[in-house]
Amino acid sequence: MTNRSLFAQSLRAQIVCGLLIALATVGLTSCHSSNYLAYKFPTFTFANRPVPPSLLANRVMISVTANGISTGSLQIVDAKRDLRSNIQNTVTSFSISGYASGFPNRILNFPAEITGFVYSDAQGDIQIVNYGKESVTGAAGTFPAKSTGLAIPPNGGHIYSAQETIGQLGIIDNATGRTFGLVLPNVFQVVVNTGDSVALAMVRNSNTVYRVVKLNDNQFPTSTAAIAAIGAADCEPFNLPVYCAVPVNTGTHGNAFDRPTGAYFSLDGSTAYILNCGAECGGTTSSVTYLQQGALQYNNIPKTVPDASAFTNQVLVPGGVTAAVANGTTLYVSGQQLQPDGLFAGNLSIINLATNTVSGKYSISDGTHSKMLFADNNTLWIGSQFCATGERAHQASLGVTTQAANYNCLTRFDLGALTVQIVPVVTQGSATAVVQFPNTNQNQYYYGDLTGLCWVQGFNKVYTAYGGQVHVFSTVDGSEIDNKNVTVQGTALDVAYMDAITDADN
Numbered sequence: 001m002t003n004r005s006l007f008a009q010s011l012r013a014q015i016v017c018g019l020l021i022a023l024a025t026v027g028l029t030s031c032h033s034s035n036y037l038a039y040k041f042p043t044f045t046f047a048n049r050p051v052p053p054s055l056l057a058n059r060v061m062i063s064v065t066a067n068g069i070s071t072g073s074l075q076i077v078d079a080k081r082d083l084r085s086n087i088q089n090t091v092t093s094f095s096i097s098g099y100a101s102g103f104p105n106r107i108l109n110f111p112a113e114i115t116g117f118v119y120s121d122a123q124g125d126i127q128i129v130n131y132g133k134e135s136v137t138g139a140a141g142t143f144p145a146k147s148t149g150l151a152i153p154p155n156g157g158h159i160y161s162a163q164e165t166i167g168q169l170g171i172i173d174n175a176t177g178r179t180f181g182l183v184l185p186n187v188f189q190v191v192v193n194t195g196d197s198v199a200l201a202m203v204r205n206s207n208t209v210y211r212v213v214k215l216n217d218n219q220f221p222t223s224t225a226a227i228a229a230i231g232a233a234d235c236e237p238f239n240l241p242v243y244c245a246v247p248v249n250t251g252t253h254g255n256a257f258d259r260p261t262g263a264y265f266s267l268d269g270s271t272a273y274i275l276n277c278g279a280e281c282g283g284t285t286s287s288v289t290y291l292q293q294g295a296l297q298y299n300n301i302p303k304t305v306p307d308a309s310a311f312t313n314q315v316l317v318p319g320g321v322t323a324a325v326a327n328g329t330t331l332y333v334s335g336q337q338l339q340p341d342g343l344f345a346g347n348l349s350i351i352n353l354a355t356n357t358v359s360g361k362y363s364i365s366d367g368t369h370s371k372m373l374f375a376d377n378n379t380l381w382i383g384s385q386f387c388a389t390g391e392r393a394h395q396a397s398l399g400v401t402t403q404a405a406n407y408n409c410l411t412r413f414d415l416g417a418l419t420v421q422i423v424p425v426v427t428q429g430s431a432t433a434v435v436q437f438p439n440t441n442q443n444q445y446y447y448g449d450l451t452g453l454c455w456v457q458g459f460n461k462v463y464t465a466y467g468g469q470v471h472v473f474s475t476v477d478g479s480e481i482d483n484k485n486v487t488v489q490g491t492a493l494d495v496a497y498m499d500a501i502t503d504a505d506n
Helices: 002-038 223-230 391-397
Strands: 059-066 071-078 106-110 115-119 125-130 135-142 149-151 157-164 168-173 178-184 186-191 199-203 210-212 235-236 243-247 260-265 269-274 287-292 311-316 323-327 330-338 344-352 357-363 368-375 379-385 410-414 419-422 450-456 463-467 469-474 491-497
Touching: 059 106, 059 463, 106 491, 135 368, 149 199, 157 186, 157 199, 168 210, 168 235, 168 357, 178 243, 178 357, 186 260, 199 260, 223 235, 223 243, 235 368, 260 323, 260 410, 269 323, 269 330, 311 357, 323 368, 330 368, 330 379, 344 379, 344 391, 379 450, 463 491, 469 491
Parallel strands: 149 186, 450 491
Antiparallel strands: 059 071, 059 491, 106 115, 115 125, 125 135, 149 157, 157 168, 168 178, 186 199, 199 210, 210 243, 235 243, 260 269, 269 287, 287 311, 323 330, 330 344, 344 357, 368 379, 379 410, 410 419, 450 463, 463 469
16 A cells, blocks of 8 residues: 555656656747747748848847047847847847948948948048948948048949048049049039939039039040030049039029039939028028939030030929938928028928929928938838927927927828827926937937938838937837837947848838
8 A cells, every 4th residue: 555655656756747847848949949930041031132140130230439439330239129139148249340440420221232331430431341241341442531422322333422621522433443533622412323324413502513424435635625525623534534523504494403412313213303402501492403314324425515404394392402202203302491580490391293393391300301211101201410409499498398399300200191290209398208218418308410210121110320329219109119228338320221122221
């Protein structure tokens, strides 16, 4: 009897131990499976893209400066989970290896090419980042002075740099390995189309736009002859010139440009929309001027002086124009309008490209608008800088506590409902509705300049470099997502979604 009792107890103990071991094994297997699946890539990756060393499938790259402008880095975070580490926490951070240039303030992001170019305002160099290897593969080139405007096409065939301090438009021709410097006093901006066939330059406090022209081999013996023959501002090099800067002719439309500050190229490759800043940049009237891209191509050498007219249309935009983005037959432009009190107020204007009319104008964040992109949930996001100098900040100083006094630099625009939301949503003077998440600016009502913006495609969020720190916002309702696990040590300058499906998503 005693033996049977001991046997039964022993059997029960074995069963219990077996169950515990089984449960523990299932738990460990489940945990391992979860971690494994979290970083498991499909056998055939999208567009045959390589699996990166970090094993992160949804990466945002953040350019960071520390110790002033002396050192810089490119950090990577898991944008799906909003983590700087892996989920096991066995790797506490990820970064682009080999990058060390100071103050990397500009990322030119080409996810379709698995490549990025990062410009350092401290060193003036341009580093090439291989997204598949998560490492720097070399320098794309340097220019003799700092760049106020930088343009690189997706194929990397040329690099264009506006160097305002020395009045030079720099060109690196990667097909020949040669560098050229066109003399263009006060040049401050340059843009290039996706096909690398049209490059345009803008001069500060001027109403002239210049296009880059590439001459045929040995077409002109000297720069003087080239300038005279095609009406160029400059051709370089002096002997046997290769590139020239030629004023864009608009025919009888003498007032077609008013302080042009940039250009947006149509998705079908037919039109270049010149963004005329107007009063915001010291001019008179803001507008969008339509030019034929065919007439602007760099291999279309002028046959007469002045050049053949590229003008097709112009739309006046009272709300202001400094940035633009298109969606089908609609062009969205952002800028500022001068107010009776002498301050400027931000506006989003909607241009119907079928009728070439402004179909709507909406009050948005003040400041110099430079960032615009579409995102999930049928939203448009607009970023700017120097917002605390506009009409909204003035309203806050007068004690206004409505959203008219929210002078932050990021706007969420609902494309369906046509409604505006300044984010973060804060109420001036309120003890409760204030900024909740870490921000470098240490201001409970104002984050500071918006210098970086990217859409994490399909995950209902946008990442920003906002006031020097990383902030994440929901595209569903504009609310801020907890950023404690993606903040950086130093100052965040720019952000880029490395794993977008196409270049157009950034």
